[in-house]
Amino acid sequence: MPEWVSALRLLGPEFSQSEELWIAELPRERAADVMARLRGLGFGAELAVYVRPRLKRPAIRDGRTREARARRDSTPGFTNRGVRSDEEGRFSLTPEVLALRLGKRAEGHVLDLSCGIGGNAIGFARAGCRVTAVDLDGTRLAMAKHNAKLYGVADRVTFVQADARTVEVDADLAFIDPPWGGDYNKTRTTLEDLPLLADVLDRGRRPLWAKVPPSFDARTVDASAEAWFGEAAGDRHRVKFTLLRF
Ligand SMILES: C[S@@+](CC[C@H](N)C(=O)[O-])C[C@H]1O[C@@H](n2cnc3c(N)ncnc32)[C@H](O)[C@@H]1O
Incomplete structure (x- = not known):
């Protein structure tokens, strides 16, 4: 282990x-x-x-x-009523309680490089950080903006539609939750399976925190790793994701 x-x-x-x-x-x-x-x-x-x-x-x-x-009783995503989401956004959303906990570990200006419908960006903002939230997908970005308003943190988040690889924003910390590629049955994943993370790393962005699947082989990267578990009865003993800190 x-x-x-x-x-x-x-x-x-x-x-x-x-x-x-x-x-x-x-x-x-x-x-x-x-x-x-x-x-x-x-x-x-x-x-x-x-x-x-x-x-x-x-x-x-x-x-x-x-x-x-x-598994049906798993840690919920957003708990506020009225949040907007599409299927991918809902599927890849970081559970609210975990996003907030992660947010409390950060400080200053956080650059969320792939914000989706805003799970982590809102978590960082609720924890007091100033956030720049980036996503390539304009529809999802608009949903994230709506959701940030709903959580009362819209004034702390700047939304930018851009490619995470080329966006030029300086921040105290960059965070990335890249698309996991859809194959959730893989027992071993590496940077090859997460090309967006690989590219952002190649460009030298540091410090960078990344949310990767539990199957990620942390021995293949120069980062500290930490397994994050769920909170609900159905996933309290299940690793939801691994946090890599570069
Ligand atoms: C796993 S989701 C992020 C989920 C988010 N952390 C949350 O908790 O709501 C990944 C997001 O990356 C976005 N994405 C994919 N390629 C991108 C790129 N090159 N630049 C920026 N965003 C990208 C997708 O549109 C998707 O919304």
């Missing part, structure tokens, strides 16, 4: 560490649930799950069904 993932948060309090293994004695159902939750998760490395005695197929299947059901 990489150091930047809280193993206890991921696995639950029953687990304890013994050398390279995290071990717990669990009722069969709980073991099936943990197994389902860890399925396909690798953080870029190999994460192997052993259950002894082996679980029978129906128990594994039931665990997967419970996991799929639990």
